[in-house]
Amino acid sequence: MSVLSLSPEVARARAQGLPVVALESTIITHGMPWPQNLETARQVEADVREAGAVPATIAVLDGTLYAGLSEAQIDTLARARRVAKLSRADLAACMATGGTGSTTVAATMIAAATAGIATFATGGIGGVHMGGENSLDISADLYELSKTPVTVVCAGAKAILDLPRTLEVLETLGVPVIAYGQDTLPAFWSSSSEMNAPLRMDSAAQIAQAHLIRANLGLAGGQLVANPVPRADEIPQSEMRPVIAQAMMDADELGIAGKALTPFLLRRIHDLTGARALETNIALVRNNARLAAQIAAELSKAG
Secondary structure (H helix, E strand, O other), rough: OOOOEEEEHHHHHHHOOOOOOEEOOOOHHHHHOOOHHHHHHHHHHHHHOOOOOOEEEEEEEOOOEEOOHHHHHHHHHHOOOOEEEEEEOOOOHHHHOOEEEEHHHHHHHHHHHHOOEEEEEEEEOOOEEEOOHHOOOOOOHHHHHHHOOOEEOOEEEEOOOOHHHHHHHHHOOOEEEEOOOOOOEEEOOOOOOOEEEEOOEHHHHHHHHHHHHHHOOOOOEEEEOOOOOOOHOOOHHHHHHHHHHHHHHHHHHOOOOOOHHHHHHHHHHHOOOHHHHHHHHEEEEEHHHHHHHHHHHHHHHOO
């Protein structure tokens, strides 16, 4: 039984050994408001193509898992309401019941690996939520990175999370965390943080080589590349901390938790910053897509 449908463009690229970049779809359904979600999805795909790779946006539509969506499918997803947010635990169940869902980092990694796609660009990964030491609210993204051999390019973990504990879990799971071009880890909307990066690499070629060496060593799991948002587009941590604190207080007062928490916090932060956070979010996603395309091109050269 085939569990994955490749678009004609992605199928041709895979057959010819061309670089392909996986893209997740929760940014479209849960991460941004209409119409910026549709505009960004199209722009990010264009960025990947301009950088010499083929984009493969991943989602489940009417029970079918797709790697590569048509323009019409992206438009439908961007306008849809009450779309399931799929991770490792519920991806197969959504497909079995004929549902529609967008893929988180974890689910996108699973689909990408199934399709033979080694590189994936996203905005920010999930991680340990504030208070996670008591609630054990820890994203499946972290565990997926320890299992699935995909290089994930992001702007760091989402800054609404407990970043030090998120880094600690990644280290415990043996996930390489690589800061691109700097010695500190970025913090999503902010290009840098007070946390030193475990690893630093300064070129797409180095990152691709590390991916290949891990495979040759038989090491399980992927790599996390933390790519700082361009400084011209960032919001410094000193400005973001009080905004995040207010959004979290609002969520607590409304009793919002679980899968609903991150989308609520992102919307609230966008409201509190007057669209500035949304503009930064768009800039960092595009920046990650360009770097991921470069890494994919290097992997393609290596055969």
